[in-house]
Amino acid sequence: MRHYLPILLFVCSLVLAFFCYRPGLNGGFLFDDTVNIVENAYLKIDTLDTASLKAAGISMRGGISGRPISMVSFALNYYLAGPAAYGFKLTNLIIHLLNGVCIFVLSMLVLGVHRRRHAPELSPDRLRWISLAVAS
Secondary structure (H helix, E strand, O other): OHHHHHHHHHHHHHHHHHHHHHHHHHOOOOOOHHHHHHOOHHHOOOOOOHHHHHHHHOOOOOOOOOOHHHHHHHHHHHHHHOOOHHHHHHHHHHHHHHHHHHHHHHHHHHHHHHHHHOOOOOOHHHHHHHHHHHHO
């Protein structure tokens, strides 16, 4: 059980992060959300077809890339949850929490390779603790 403690604490950190950000889910759109989401007619899709998603993806010309992945995810969010800010914010929070999980797993994998090649004295327990610190 002791070697699962870092994983348990990591799950607790995800739950804590969710509850810390949960009050903000009820707020409105902020900053550049008005231009990027509210006023962007290309995101207001009513069918999931390639043409609609492509139009949403290239709807913003800001920056080098134009943020096509973000724009498509906003369009999908609009399609699935409607225009309310709550759905967009909840999706964003879930994406960030999943990124934390990915960082934890990636840290475990990278540290595992490092352990096998350069530091066999590192215990798997220590790798979990380091990954917990990195991801949290």
